[in-house]
Amino acid sequence: MQFDEYDEAAEEPIISPDTQNATHFHAEEAPFEHRAKFKRFHGYNSGVWNGYWADKTELRRLDNLALYDAISSQLELTNYQKRRGRGLFDSLNLNALGHSAALIAVCVCAYVCRDDGRMYHPYRKLENNDSLFVDFVEGLGERKNVVAACYNRVIRALE
Structure with a gap:
């Protein structure tokens, strides 16, 4: 095993914590x-x-994850669905998708829930859609075609 030369006189950069600290x-x-x-x-x-x-990037990431947590709770996802969706949401480049973080979070929740039979898509009939998703998306005030475009982009990014 080879070790790199360590310069004792050089100043150590303080850009991130050495370890993940749970305190x-x-x-x-x-x-x-x-x-x-x-x-x-x-x-x-x-x-x-x-x-x-x-670290503005990390602060934005934490804010977006908190937003996802709030939306997934409001949509009554199970703990497993919340964990799975949170990891998927965190893996997405939200800027590249071009929609609001809230709409993307709803689409990730819909993606995660479809394995368990809870379905949502903006162009499905109301009686075939999960009512919690329908009510939440209506509250966002987005047009159907915008929601469908976001949903399709999220699905493509996740698969």
């Missing part, structure tokens, strides 16, 4: 005078902030 600091539970410190510790441990700048 959570809850600043609101700390005494008032220590809250800023605990908020800073939380930023360090989450890997999204190093004290000087935040």
Whole structure:
């Protein structure tokens, strides 16, 4: 096994945490005078902030995953479906799909649910579609052809 030369005098870059850290600091539970410190510790441990700048890409990813979690709960997915869909949603390049993250999340949920018999497609008859999906998509205010285009793009990206 070959080891690379390590320069002790060189400054080490601080761009990401060394390991995934599961410790959570809850600043609101700390005494008032220590809250800023605990908020800073939380930023360090989450890997999204190093004290000087935040990783905007990681923050956006975490926001999108939280959005997926909320939508999958509202659509009453099982725990297995939520986990499977979350991984699929995280693997997608949302910018390349060209639709809102919420609409993409609904389409991923529909993709995951179809294996268990819960079907949704915007052009299916209402009685053949899952009512939770129909109601949720109507609340988004998107036209049918936009929802269908997003659904088809998501399916192609996942298969």
